[in-house]
Amino acid sequence: MALHDRPTLRRLIYAAAFEGGGILMSTALLLLMADTGAGSSFVFSALCSTIAMLWNLAFNALFEAWEARQTIRGRGLARRTAHALLFEAGLLLVLLPLTAWWFAVPVLTALAYESVLILAFLAYTWAFTWAFDRLFGLPASAR
Numbered sequence: 750m751a752l753h754d755r756p757t758l759r760r761l762i763y764a765a766a767f768e769g770g771g772i773l774m775s776t777a778l779l780l781l782m783a784d785t786g787a788g789s790s791f792v793f794s795a796l797c798s799t800i801a802m803l804w805n806l807a808f809n810a811l812f813e814a815w816e817a818r819q820t821i822r823g824r825g826l827a828r829r830t831a832h833a834l835l836f837e838a839g840l841l842l843v844l845l846p847l848t849a850w851w852f853a854v855p856v857l858t859a860l861a862y863e864s865v866l867i868l869a870f871l872a873y874t875w876a877f878t879w880a881f882d883r884l885f886g887l888p889a890s891a892r
Contacts, residue, residue, distance in 0.1 A: 756813070756888055764805045767877055768798040774873060775866055782862050783852050793851050800847075801840055808836050813890040824882065824891050833874040837867050 772794045779790040812832060824832075841863060849859035882891075 751886060754889065756890075759885065759888060760806055760809050762885075763809070763878075763881055764802045766881070767805065767874075768802045770877065771801065771870065771873065772798045774869060778865060778869060779862070782865060783854075785852065789851075793848075797844055797847070800843055804840055804843070805836070808839060813888055817890040822891060824878075824887065829875055829878060832878065833871050836874060837871060841867065 772791070775794040775797065776787070776790045779785065779794065780787060783790065785793075812835070816828070845856065845859055845863055848854075848862055849856045852859065852862070854862075886892075
């Protein structure tokens with residue numbers, strides 16, 4: 750049985766691989782932006798990754814349920830862009846207050862940090878999902 754025929758396993762592999770790369774990217778970006786050390790940036794990135802992974806699993810299940818009801822199949826530019834934007838918007842609602850607290854900065858400063866991370870993750874999400882689909886095939890909901 751191919752991975753695209755096992756949606757739960759596919760989602761778990763997707764989320765774990767995505768978050769591993771995301772931790773590395775966000776740690777590096779936070780080191781450049783925030784007045785913090787590598788350890789603090791890494792721990793914060795891992796905490797956010799855990800939150801993001803839980804959101805990722807829930808969001809992708811919801812997205813694929815919606816996608817399965819659509820008459821147009823596949824994942825074109827519009828659908829991939831909507832996926833990335835909606836995912837990041839939901840995550841921002843949780844991470845913004847956490848970022849302000851962790852780095853002891855005003856909410857506007859936290860928003861600036863999050864804005865850079867969001868822009869980076871929008872590109873990363875789009876590219877990662879495209880590459881994952883190419884490597885493992887589209888999920889049943891998109892075929």
